[in-house]
Amino acid sequence: MKNSAIDIGTNAARLLVGQVVKESSKSFVKKISYTRIPLRLGDDAFSLGRIDVKKKSNLINTIKAFQIISDIFEVQKIRAVATSAMREAENGSQIVEEIKQGFGIDVEIISGEEEASLILGTFKLLDIANSKPFVVIDVGGGSTEINIYRGDKKIASQSFKIGTIRMLKGKVKKGIWVELNAWISTFVNSSENYLVFGTGGNINKTHKLLGIHSGKPIPIQEITILKEKLKTLSLEERMKQFQLRPDRADVIVPALEIYTRILGNFKSSNIFVPKIGLSDGMIYKMYLEENIN
Secondary structure, three states, X not given: OOEEEEEEOOOOEEEEEEEEEEEOOEEEEEEEEEEEEOOOHHHXXXXXXXXXXXXXXXXXXXXXXXXXXXXXXXXXXXXEEEOHHHHHOOOHHHHHHHHHHXXXXXXXXXXXXXXXXXXXXXXXXXXOOOOOEEEEEEEOOOOEEEEEEEOOEEEEEEEEXXXXXXXXXXXXXXXXXXXHHHHHHHHOOOOOOOEEEEEOHHHHHHHHHOOOOOOOOEEHHHHHHHHHHHHOOOHHHHHHHHOOOHHHHOOHHHHHHHXXXXXXXXXXXXXXXXXXXXXXXXXXXXXXXXXXX
């Protein structure tokens, strides 16, 4: 069954039309159509505390377009969620109601913990060695989710208000990094090696920019080198030299800063990039709900 997953994020809104398929006894989320619109809701949410009229109009039109695309693909169900920017915008609930009245789509404003849980759902489809503990880091525009696992058991999960748009706006609170490092040290055994996974558009783009083959990890040293190189370039130079879109050229540096600072807490020399995200998790969750019996 084909379903649609709408992810209204801080930096962009995304539509994934997909389905879970099985090949050679393995299941995976097949991406039939993917659309990304750089709305930048976080620009308003973190500076003004609300989504302004223009960006609200853009969001409404985006949902309309996503519904049309979903109709074309004859999906069975549409699920929509909103994350950090809509959580913090004082008119977030009002916008959700307007979308429901206009299109019949219920947008769930989910917590950082719910966001992480949906992303991690699809990790059950990956071949991860159960003998090793692993950590999943998801860096978004408004927040960063960290989940620590040992096999199928979740050891700890936490969402921190550290994100790329929030950093660009100077809205990351003092002391949050101390809080994050202290939280990690509470649950991480410094003598153990952890498999580290990164999710989100910026780490996916980094994987591609570095020319690393699918399934292979990124050496952390290479992330640091790329970050320092990008920091020396203007936005225009980043777009030209690395073929980055304007809405990626500015956020990729703070994203890599977040990843490298967090990775310093783990005994690992590289990070795996499975290229799955929130929308994949939503498709998988709908599949499980359809096949619960």
